[in-house]
Amino acid sequence: MQCDYYDAGACRSCTLMGVPEDVQVADAQERVEALLPTVPTWLTPATGPASRFRNRAKMVVAGTAEAPTLGILDAAGRGVDLVRCGLYPASITDALEPLRAFVTRAALVPYDVPARRGELKHVHVTTNDAGELMVRFVLRSTESLPRIRKHLPWLLEQVPSIRVVSANLLPQHAALLEGDVEVPLTPAERLPVQQGGVTLLARPQGFLQTNTDVAGQLYTQVAAWVDDLDDDERRDGGAAALRVWDLYCGAGGFALHVAAGAASTGTGDREVVGVETSEQAVAAARDAAATAGLAGTTVVHADATAWAREQPEAAAPDVVVVNPPRRGLGEQLCAWLDAAPPRTRHLLYSSCNPASLATDLEALPGWEPVRGRLFAMFPQTTHAEVLVQLRRR
Structure with missing residues (x-):
């Protein structure tokens, strides 16, 4: 798998990058x-x-509301943008730029880990083989929910493959991916995912093999x-x-x-x-x-x-x-x-x-x-x- 992020030294998450499959x-x-x-x-x-195989992206949000990054954090806690990561299928990567624009449009302030302030910690995106998506915004409080609801029709218009949207509340200053409370934002709350001979129904907080x-x-x-x-x-x-x-x-x-x-x-x-x-x-x-x-x-x-x-x-x-x-x-x-x-x-x-x-x-x-x-x-x-x-x- 070719990865420009790895070659540039921006990301080392894939420790075996370059080793033949x-x-x-x-x-x-x-x-x-x-x-x-x-x-x-x-x-x-x-x-x-060996590439495009992950059905779920768990992107750390950093930077500012005007210029957010979606990806990981470096050693200093600064955002590293990975919106074209080759681990994810096109259905996910094509949605990340509109999601970045949505962060700005809805004035969602990214969480600043070193300063321990901000609201939006992660954006999780799950896909199925049909290219349909489930999107989750991991927030520190309910403060941003009115703006997310207000601008959600715009996001659904930009990315019509989105079927499920929810907000997860994670108030702790901790290195966690999600909290206990999930707030549904669309009528649909489950995404059908075909794995093997069975269709599983993925929900926001349910486990799904990636x-x-x-x-x-x-x-x-x-x-x-x-x-x-x-x-x-x-x-x-x-x-x-x-x-x-x-x-x-x-x-x-x-x-x-x-x-x-x-x-x-x-x-x-x-x-x-x-x-x-x-x-x-x-x-x-x-x-x-x-x-x-x-x-x-x-x-x-x-x-x-x-x-x-x-x-x-x-x-x-x-x-x-x-x-x-x-x-x-x-x-x-x-x-x-x-x-x-x-x-x-x-x-x-x-x-x-x-x-x-x-x-x-x-x-x-x-x-x-x-x-x-x-x-x-x-x-x-x-x-x-x-x-x-x-x-x-």
């Missing part, structure tokens, strides 16, 4: 195999485009492995309805693919439960399940660890799918999995941090890895997504 993938595979030596078999890595292509391959892989396990369980005289838990389910990517796989293969009696702490993500997953007609899918708003430990043995799943945050599963959930009821014999672990995955596998002595696959979700960086299948010893 095949070398990046090979090096990542070598690193994860070294971290996870107990995984006996590795499938061919899943890859996608690499649509590779995320689709990840979800499809999990669904295929669950289909294999379903076949095995039926041959071995297991329960007629395979029961699957998707812990940390986000907007429902894994749960919906697993449920959709049951519908397409004729095993429509599969029971799928997703568990997630984000209310926005739970609402999105429920909406997507209803829209797709997946009546057997339940999404619960709860902490994954606490919820799993509270369930009676009779409700135990055959398969557990986990996709935890970077910190991993933690001691309590690992302990529950290692002592799970006999019915629970399969675990699919998707991780964006192979190091914490390695730590968790050491805390799961009752489970043995079967196979794994690297997903090149984050080109130009050393980050990697890894999926590992495990079975009870």
Whole structure:
């Protein structure tokens, strides 16, 4: 990927810029195999485009209302403009100049980090494959909302692909991307995003994998492995309805693919439960399940660890799918999995941090890895997504 910002020394966020894609993938595979030596078999890595692959831009706003920058901050806290960044598709980059003009038009004062004053901290833009957009203004207070509402028709006229707009309130002087309060500014509050074989309904505060292509391959892989396990369980005289838990389910990517796989293969009696702490993500997953007609899918708003430990043995799943945050599963959930009821014999672990995955596998002595696959979700960086299948010893 060619990047003028990198060549000019303006941005170093892409630490592997200039390294050929095949070398990046090979090096990542070598690193994860070294971290996870107990995984006996590795499938061919899943890859996608090396540029224009990110469906979400989280742009720091700096400068002044008359001359705002959208991008990142340098070491001194000054804005570095990155409106033509090659990580984002044209649907996003084409919208950034009108958004910059909107900041000026609505007199939105960018937040000055060193001075700790100002109102507008970030602009987040999410796109789908149709080029439709969701835009979020991250503000320190409601002071700017009347002006945003007044000038919003102008923005929607300039960028007709915008479907969802909201304001997020982040009053703290802290290095955070968003706050807890979301103020809808358009009638629509969700953006349909096709990832794999399922349409997810992205909401402003819901989690969405940023690499649509590779995320689709990840979800499809999990669904295929669950289909294999379903076949095995039926041959071995297991329960007629395979029961699957998707812990940390986000907007429902894994749960919906697993449920959709049951519908397409004729095993429509599969029971799928997703568990997630984000209310926005739970609402999105429920909406997507209803829209797709997946009546057997339940999404619960709860902490994954606490919820799993509270369930009676009779409700135990055959398969557990986990996709935890970077910190991993933690001691309590690992302990529950290692002592799970006999019915629970399969675990699919998707991780964006192979190091914490390695730590968790050491805390799961009752489970043995079967196979794994690297997903090149984050080109130009050393980050990697890894999926590992495990079975009870």
